[in-house]
Amino acid sequence: MNSTNRPLPAADDGLPMPARLWAVVAVLLGSFLGTLDSSIANIALPSIAADLGSTPAAAVWVVNGYQLATAVALLPLAALGERFGAKPLYLVGTLIFTLASLLCALAPDLGWLVAARVLQGLGGACASVVGGVLMRAVFPARMLGRGIALFGLTVAVSTAVGPSVAAGILLVADWRWLFAVNLPLGIVALLMAQHFLPASTPQHRPFDTLGTLFNAAGIVLLVLGVDALGHAPALGLAEVAAGLAILALLLRQQRAQPHPLVPMDLLRIPLFSLSVVTSICSYTAQTVAYVSLPFFLQHGLGYDAVRTGLLITPWPLVIVLAAPLSGYLSDRYPAGILSSIGLGCLAAGLLALALLPAAPADWDIVWRMVLCGVGFGFFQTPNNRAILTSGPPSRTGAANGMMAQARLLGTTLGAAVVALGFGLFGSDGATVPLLLAAAAFAAGGAAASLGRLAA
Structure with missing residues (x-):
């Protein structure tokens, strides 16, 4: 580690090796933990509801509280990151996330757990806000694309392994260990960030x-x-x-x-605003499915948590595999075409899940999950590229903030839609209506994406 125990200053062309390597690991580890925890709790919701004596509709707030806190905090934290610097915000956020993970593991009731998840969401939002800024300070300009790609791949991988990680932990321990495992990883990320992340240069600007x-x-x-x-x-x-x-x-x-929180100048660009709408619709569709399917598989079909996690894993896993191909194609074809095709596939996959037979074989579920994953994977990279490049280069940071905000608004709205569905139909009868609603959101996203061809 840095023998002087002081933050390394960012060079004009990034950090030298091996400091760059350790700094990248610190940033990606924080991002990995935040994204993992946004999806890992989905598999355990039925177990959490049973253990804490809550209803499924109330237990959904374990997911919704995390997403809501992150969505509310994202734009203000972006402004604070510019005011105080990226490194201090990352350190404070990682500390809050780690302490909140301990509170989650010790939760005696659902109210405590939801409150701790809200605090955890605030901490996780910090890594989302400053991750791209730190990668830009760490990587040389000629390698910046690789850094941004690594950041995006980390988000995709953490989402992909979330169900499998949850299934593995629940196989040998109870749900509290889903949060307890964050403690050593959070401490490591905190120590590495303190030693290796470059010092920040704050901007003295008013806070709105x-x-x-x-x-x-x-x-x-x-x-x-x-x-x-x-x-x-x-x-x-x-x-x-x-x-x-x-x-x-x-x-x-x-x-x-x-110095507005919301980048109004970018939202006036039709390509940018339509890409944001497309993103919100797609993440709403995915979250509705991600949160509701574990209840269907465990309550409706009687599967255990491990089998449930393994059956859901093909969806995010295929996203990781499809993303490089969609990234290659996005350099050659408009996002309006690629993302529309992808969201059309996602809508078809969700509709197929809603029409599952009464006693499906595992393969009946897996191929539908694969279709959803292929569709989402083809949507994601071209759409993100459109958001980041539709405005001037000087506004890339604001575009990155809106990209994260759109994702979080979609996931938060999706969890709220599931809670609405459980309230209207009960956890046993809500699966088909919720999957149909998810397919409608995906189709709406495809329509917004097609609108970009005329923008």
Whole structure:
């Protein structure tokens, strides 16, 4: 390690080896943990609900709380990262994430667990916000593309192995160990980041407090409203309306800000805004399936957690395999074509899952999962490339923030839709309606993607 025990300054052309290698491992480890924990809890939700004596609809908030906290915090944290520097924000976020993992493992009831997951989501958001910035400081300019690719691949791999990791842990231990395993990894990431990440140069710029409050209130009310529609329709509609009204106020308030939280200049570009809408729809579709399928496989078909994890794994695993090919094709064909084809495949796969026979063989489930994974894999890379390149190079950081925000809004909305479905139909009867809803979101994303061909 760095013998001086001081942060290494970033060179004009990145860090020298081997410091660059260790810095990259530190950044990717933090990103890996944050993304892994956003998906690993899905498999354990039925076990958590049974162990803590909660309903499936309430247990969904173990996922929803994490996603909601991350979605609310992402844009304000991006502003704080510019104000105080990327390295300090990464260190604080990793510390919060690690401590919150301990609280999750010790949770005596569902309320405690959801609160700890909210705190964990805040910590995980820090790595999402500053990961790309740190990779840019670590890698030489001529190798920056490799660094960004590594960052994206880490997110994809952590999502892919999440179900299998969860299944393996649940095979030998209870669900609390899903969170306890973060403790040694979080400590390692913290120590490596402290020693090897380059020092940050803060920018003295004002923080948009009012915009932050509008952002938080609008997103929270919107998600709570969707969740409440299943058991209190009048309250749910009021919360949705209030959330949309506050988000409209946010957009109006942002126009007058010299340093807005929301990149209004980029959203005025049709290719950028349509790509963001496409991303939100696709991640909503994927999350609805990811969260609802474990309940169907375990409650509806009687599978154990290990078998459930193995049957879901082909979906994210195929995403990892399809991503390099879609990246190659994205240099030659418009995102409007590739992403539309991918989301069409995803919609078809989700529809096929909704039409599963009453007693399906494992292969009946696996080929449908593969079709969904191929579709999502072909959508993801071209769409992300369109978001990052549709604006000027000087706005790449803001585009990266909106890309992450779109992903998190989609996953948060997806978890809320599942809670709504469980409230309306019960966990045993909600699978088909939820998968049909997921297919509709994927089809909507494909339609938005096609709109880019005329943009």
